[in-house]
Amino acid sequence: MPSPIRVLMTGDDLLEPASRILDPIGAVIETMSGPIDPARMIATLSAKPFDAILVRANPPLGAAVLDAAGPSLRLISKMGAGVDSVDLAAATERSITVMTAGDANADATAEMAIALILAIRRDVVRLDARLKAGLWDRGRYTAIELRGQTLGIVGLGRIGRRVGEMARALGMRVIASGRPGAAASAFAGISTVPLDQLLAESDIVSLHCPMDASNRGFFNRAAIARMKPGALLVNTARGGLLDEADVAEALASGRLGGAALDTLAAEPPKPDNPLLTAPNTIITPHIAAETAATMERIAVMGAENVVNWFVRHEVIVDRVVNRAVLPKLKGVSLL
Numbered sequence: 001m002p003s004p005i006r007v008l009m010t011g012d013d014l015l016e017p018a019s020r021i022l023d024p025i026g027a028v029i030e031t032m033s034g035p036i037d038p039a040r041m042i043a044t045l046s047a048k049p050f051d052a053i054l055v056r057a058n059p060p061l062g063a064a065v066l067d068a069a070g071p072s073l074r075l076i077s078k079m080g081a082g083v084d085s086v087d088l089a090a091a092t093e094r095s096i097t098v099m100t101a102g103d104a105n106a107d108a109t110a111e112m113a114i115a116l117i118l119a120i121r122r123d124v125v126r127l128d129a130r131l132k133a134g135l136w137d138r139g140r141y142t143a144i145e146l147r148g149q150t151l152g153i154v155g156l157g158r159i160g161r162r163v164g165e166m167a168r169a170l171g172m173r174v175i176a177s178g179r180p181g182a183a184a185s186a187f188a189g190i191s192t193v194p195l196d197q198l199l200a201e202s203d204i205v206s207l208h209c210p211m212d213a214s215n216r217g218f219f220n221r222a223a224i225a226r227m228k229p230g231a232l233l234v235n236t237a238r239g240g241l242l243d244e245a246d247v248a249e250a251l252a253s254g255r256l257g258g259a260a261l262d263t264l265a266a267e268p269p270k271p272d273n274p275l276l277t278a279p280n281t282i283i284t285p286h287i288a289a290e291t292a293a294t295m296e297r298i299a300v301m302g303a304e305n306v307v308n309w310f311v312r313h314e315v316i317v318d319r320v321v322n323r324a325v326l327p328k329l330k331g332v333s334l335l
């Protein structure tokens with residue numbers, strides 16, 4: 001009888017749907033809950049061998065952690081989209097496949113981006129707070145409507161495209177660029193432009209690119225200086241894409257008209273994060289992807305990646321993040 005697939009799962013909130021997929025193949029799942037730092041990851045992985053890590057949030061998976069896992073580790077499967085805390089080069093070097101379930105939460109994240117665009121453009125949160133403080137602002141307050149405004153989408157992947165479709169339905173002009181240094185392919189009436197042009201023409205900029213070492217902090221004072229005065233920023237991607245001090249300063253001076261952020265560079269934020277006190281800024285706790293249907297889907301898709309890899313010996317190439325690993329996968333079919 002072949003030995004069972006050993007899976008380390010970070011977080012236990014999705015254990016039930018993941019088990020539904022993994023139990024029938026006799027996989028053994030061990031969960032890790034609570035805050036996870038590299039030392040804890042190293043201790044867990046060096047204590048016993050695992051074949052796969054099923055990642056709920058974003059535990060640090062750098063070279064030292066991967067070395068602690070040893071040669072048994074073949075697959076890191078993210079129950080979600082972002083793998084910014086995985087050292088992809090180190091994984092590739094060790095022939096470890098990194099896969100995502102990005103499709104599973106794209107709709108939920110795009111909806112949240114639109115919710116934040118509407119909320120920040122129409123001042124929903126501030127008006128609510130003012131009303132509850134006894135102020136009745138009707139007649140004193142004029143907003144700007146979205147129809148006719150330009151939305152600039154940075155990163156035209158699964159989420160960016162959906163945001164673009166919804167924004168067009170709201171009557172917005174939508175332009176898009178790739179992540180800094182990369183071009184985007186045109187999609188359904190969304191014209192693609194260089195990033196500088198996007199920054200210069202957009203009334204609202206919404207970030208939808210993955211983060212890695214090459215674009216960390218790219219949204220800084222220099223990027224803001226290229227924007228229309230008073231333009232708005234929406235970020236449902238990764239907080240580390242921003243230079244948070246520069247963004248807070250631009251919000252304080254009014255150079256940026258407002259920001260709606262679902263992600264921060266450090267989560268939860270440190271109490272002295274300047275964005276917490278920046279004017280006209282809405283912050284939500286990295287919740288964009290978290291709908292009930294999405295939670296179910298990411299667990300199922302993440303676990304299916306494990307089954308496909310180890311039992312069917314096949315990987316869906318679209319879900320592989322470190323595609324440089326593909327030539328190293330012997331005996332695995334690429335779909």
Ligand SMILES: O=C(O)CC[C@@H](O)C(=O)O
Nearest residue numbers: 056057058080081082289
């Ligand atoms: O659970 C997470 O890692 C965050 C959810 C989302 O940002 C993702 O990357 O899929």
